[in-house]
Amino acid sequence: MLAMSKWFTPTPFRYGKRNGFFAKADSVQPHANGGDNNKNNGSNKKKVVVVGSGWAGLGAANHLCNQVKCEMSWLRFSFQGFDVTVLDGGDGLGSPDNAGIQGFWYPYQNIFSLVDELGIKPFTNWTRSAQYSEEGLEVEFPVYQELPQLPTPLGTLYYTQFARLPLLDRLTSLPLMAAVIDFDNTDVAWRKYDSITARELFKQFGCSERLFQDVFGPLLQVGLFAPAEQCSAAATLGLLYYLILAHQKHFDVVFCRGTTKEKIFEPWVESLKAKGGEILEDRKVTDLIFNEETGCITEVVCGKEIYNADAVIFAVGIATLQEIIRKSAALCTREEFLKVLNLAGIDVVTVKLQLDRKITIPNPSNASAGFDDFFGWTFFDLNAIYDEHKDDPVTVIEADFYHANELLPLKDELVVEKVTPYLSKCIKDLESATVVEKEIGRFPKRLTHFFPGSYKYMMRGSTSFPNLFMAGDWIINRHGSWSQEKSYVTGLEAANRVVDYLEEGSFAKIIPVEEDEPHIEALRNLNRRLNEILDQVPLSGYFLQ
Numbered sequence: 015m016l017a018m019s020k021w022f023t024p025t026p027f028r029y030g031k032r033n034g035f036f037a038k039a040d041s042v043q044p045h046a047n048g049g050d051n052n053k054n055n056g057s058n059k060k061k062v063v064v065v066g067s068g069w070a071g072l073g074a075a076n077h078l079c080n081q082v083k084c085e086m087s088w089l090r091f092s093f094q095g096f097d098v099t100v101l102d103g104g105d106g107l108g109s110p111d112n113a114g115i116q117g118f119w120y121p122y123q124n125i126f127s128l129v130d131e132l133g134i135k136p137f138t139n140w141t142r143s144a145q146y147s148e149e150g151l152e153v154e155f156p157v158y159q160e161l162p163q164l165p166t167p168l169g170t171l172y173y174t175q176f177a178r179l180p181l182l183d184r185l186t187s188l189p190l191m192a193a194v195i196d197f198d199n200t201d202v203a204w205r206k207y208d209s210i211t212a213r214e215l216f217k218q219f220g221c222s223e224r225l226f227q228d229v230f231g232p233l234l235q236v237g238l239f240a241p242a243e244q245c246s247a248a249a250t251l252g253l254l255y256y257l258i259l260a261h262q263k264h265f266d267v268v269f270c271r272g273t274t275k276e277k278i279f280e281p282w283v284e285s286l287k288a289k290g291g292e293i294l295e296d297r298k299v300t301d302l303i304f305n306e307e308t309g310c311i312t313e314v315v316c317g318k319e320i321y322n323a324d325a326v327i328f329a330v331g332i333a334t335l336q337e338i339i340r341k342s343a344a345l346c347t348r349e350e351f352l353k354v355l356n357l358a359g360i361d362v363v364t365v366k367l368q369l370d371r372k373i374t375i376p377n378p379s380n381a382s383a384g385f386d387d388f389f390g391w392t393f394f395d396l397n398a399i400y401d402e403h404k405d406d407p408v409t410v411i412e413a414d415f416y417h418a419n420e421l422l423p424l425k426d427e428l429v430v431e432k433v434t435p436y437l438s439k440c441i442k443d444l445e446s447a448t449v450v451e452k453e454i455g456r457f458p459k460r461l462t463h464f465f466p467g468s469y470k471y472m473m474r475g476s477t478s479f480p481n482l483f484m485a486g487d488w489i490i491n492r493h494g495s496w497s498q499e500k501s502y503v504t505g506l507e508a509a510n511r512v513v514d515y516l517e518e519g520s521f522a523k524i525i526p527v528e529e530d531e532p533h534i535e536a537l538r539n540l541n542r543r544l545n546e547i548l549d550q551v552p553l554s555g556y557f558l559q
């Protein structure tokens with residue numbers, strides 16, 4: 015808890031002077047449907063509006079709803095918890111449901127801890143996976159935690175089963191460890207490596223053509239969702255370290271035994287409602303109103319409804335935020351929001367197929383890329399992952415295609431026609447089966463594109479509005495996590511910023527990523543010292559780095 019004296023802070027004076035150009039005042043209504051966001055109820059509860067209900071939004075809301083009423087009868091003021099309203103204007107609560115199958119890797123410790131807190135058991139066991147190229151099976155990944163642990167990167171090199179790649183090619187990955195050591199996830203490291211492409215990075219560090227084409231390139235196409243020439247080297251090093259290199263067991267993965275929505279988000283939303291959180295769907299944010307004197311956001315506008323706010327958290331993806339910025343007079347006044355208009359999203363197409371018979375898929379989770387270089391994709395044996403398909407007499411597959419610009423405009427039949435030959439290269443028996451049912455999902459600009467040079471446009475958790483905070487997998491932080499775990503962690507960080515700003519409640523405990531192994535830590539320290547010495551050399555900053 016914060017110091018008790020902070021509980022004496024009276025509800026901030028609400029200034030009448032507004033900024034932000036939205037519909038005429040008489041056409042805008044204070045929100046009062048269902049919840050009590052704008053009702054006073056005689057309570058001093060501070061109102062927090064969270065925009066977005068993915069991992070980031072619900073993560074923030076969860077912590078704020080956990081801040082229970084704290085009565086102090088001998089004091090005049092008491093902390094009564096927060097009034098939390100979540101507004102979602104997207105595909106619905108926990109939208110990742112419809113957008114692909116999501117893996118949860120070993121270092122997702124904050125998410126695993128949340129799931130324990132919710133008392134649910136949504137996951138499969140640790141799962142083996144494989145990677146394919148046009149030539150067929152390339153790599154099989156075991157469950158690394160079941161094997162004796164070796165210092166990184168030896169375990170990854172030794173236990174990973176390469177079907178075709180010669181040892182010499184594999185060994186050309188070793189010099190890349192120098193860049194991994196140098197990239198310590200600081201602002202300096204991001205700026206140093208963000209301007210070059212992943213392909214350039216692999217080239218500079220002596221990676222063989224075959225290792226790049228058959229392993230690293232495809233891995234990136236499913237990890238950062240774009241071809242290596244379009245990925246930032248900084249993001250590449252950050253992701254590689256977090257998911258693969260930091261510790262041997264980090265690449266172990268589990269999946270939800272049904273959709274993420276059904277297995278995690280639905281029970282989570284119920285638990286939030288039980289704690290008093292108000293969760294509203296079909297609310298597209300169109301603008302914000304801020305007070306010119308304090309610079310603080312006072313209301314969130316959703317078309318004709320407005321929501322009072324003492325603090326606001328934006329937890330939406332890049333494409334959504336860009337849409338909001340273009341409509342919002344308030345956000346257009348700020349540099350950090352205008353910069354977001356330079357960022358980009360990546361298209362996703364998901365393909366769920368039911369076949370007329372049972373066929374063999376050796377591993378539940380698989381990745382592939384490299385065919386024509388158009389897109390990368392993951393495919394999953396849903397009979398092995400989802401409870402509902404466990405005993406099906408037929409095979410159900412889901413394949414998620416990233417950077418799927420060329421698939422996006424096609425009709426369903428054409429999508430299936432186009433992708434089946436790709437899948438057949440990886441699943442031998444597919445050719446002998448017939449597709450009896452198909453479900454195609456199209457998600458334009460859904461994924462964050464970490465393109466070279468994008469770091470300088472990305473936002474941080476705080477903004478120039480003192481009470482507006484940001485969360486999501488594309489928000490700069492120093493935790494070191496990625497994707498869902500990062501979104502959840504930035505949600506907790508945003509909740510902590512709210513607690514700090516409103517001076518009420520307690521801070522969320524965020525589990526840090528596991529420490530570097532001792533030899534990596536020692537090498538990083540040495541490297542930092544060397545860099546400091548090099549910085550002293552005359553003209554060291556003269557040449558283009």
Ligand SMILES: Cc1cc2nc3c(=O)[nH]c(=O)nc-3n(C[C@H](O)[C@H](O)[C@H](O)COP(=O)(O)OP(=O)(O)OC[C@H]3O[C@@H](n4cnc5c(N)ncnc54)[C@H](O)[C@@H]3O)c2cc1C
Pocket residue numbers: 065066067068069070071101102103104105106107108109110113114115116117118297298299329330331334362414457460461485486487488496497498499501
């Ligand atoms: C196909 C696919 C596969 C993936 N695979 C993995 C994986 O294996 N492992 C992994 O960790 N991550 C994976 N990811 C990434 C992961 O899904 C994201 O990192 C994570 O979901 C981001 O969470 P978020 O809360 O930041 O954003 P989102 O989940 O995008 O949430 C944003 C929220 O904003 C809402 N919204 C949209 N428009 C508006 C609006 N106008 N007003 C208000 N709200 C709005 C949406 O409905 C949604 O609730 C994958 C993503 C995709 C698409």
